[in-house]
Amino acid sequence: MDTKRKIAIVTGASGGFGKEFVRLLAAKDGLDEIWTIARGEENLNRLRDEFGDIIKVIPMDLTDRNNYKIIADMLKENNVRVRYLINCAGFAKFCAYGDIDTDVSLNMIDLNVGAAVALCLVCLPFMERGDRIINISSQASFQPLPFQNIYGATKVFLRHYTRALNVELEDRGITAIAVCPGWMSTGLYERACIGAKRGTNKFVDMHEPDVVAQKAVKDADAGKSMSVYGLYTKFTHVASKILPQSLVMKLWLLQQKINV
DSSP: OOOOEEEEEEESTTSHHHHHHHHHHHTSTTOSEEEEEESOHHHHHHHHHHHOTTEEEEEOOTTSTHHHHHHHHHHHHHTEEEEEEEEOOOOOOBSOGGGSOHHHHHHHHIIIIIHHHHHHHHHGGGOOTTOEEEEEOOGGGGSOOTTSHHHHHHHHHHHHHHHHHHHHTGGGTOEEEEEOOOOBSSTHHHHHBOOOSSSOOOOOSOBOHHHHHHHHHHHHHTTOSEEOOSHHHHHHHHHHHHSOHHHHHHHHHHHHTOOO
């Protein structure tokens, strides 16, 4: 008899897209706990108030590499199986390269890329056939994006890493899927829009995060390696394969009304 506790882990769980994944998982059968990870303990406690004792609150800064060992130790001590790992933690800055300092730039890479990779490596020994890794990439991964260059580049990494990892995990029956949403109504913009003279300011085809999350989980459960929601987002994916990147970047700058 399998005595392992079935858990899901959601990073960036305290609001926005991450919270929508928590909501979906809380309604699923077969999970004993959802480990919610974010820096804000107060917001995580609100999740527990809303969804009940299934929520395990783990306030943690995922840019601190010492915390990955803490998570690994928790997995060992609790005798668990990770049914879902959902890496939502991340942030953006919409500005030119010189508008933010080196620490912020590197912190963006550490959280968007390093944390996702670290958690995949930490959790995979505790995953079995039929389990799912959901990494949040972005429509921004389809082409180079001037004036949000670091954020876009981190999402390219996540998309390629996740799809390649999915192939490596085929023999274990574990699915890794890269979710590539377009613009969503979340708190990302509050941190991303810093009032820069030149930066992303036109948000075309905005969607609510709940419908994007629903499709992501559905696609993950279907064994897909990439999830793209919305006709416009799908169009940009196709266009980025056909058009030269230099032209795509010019079209992006025209859309954003940014002069270079």
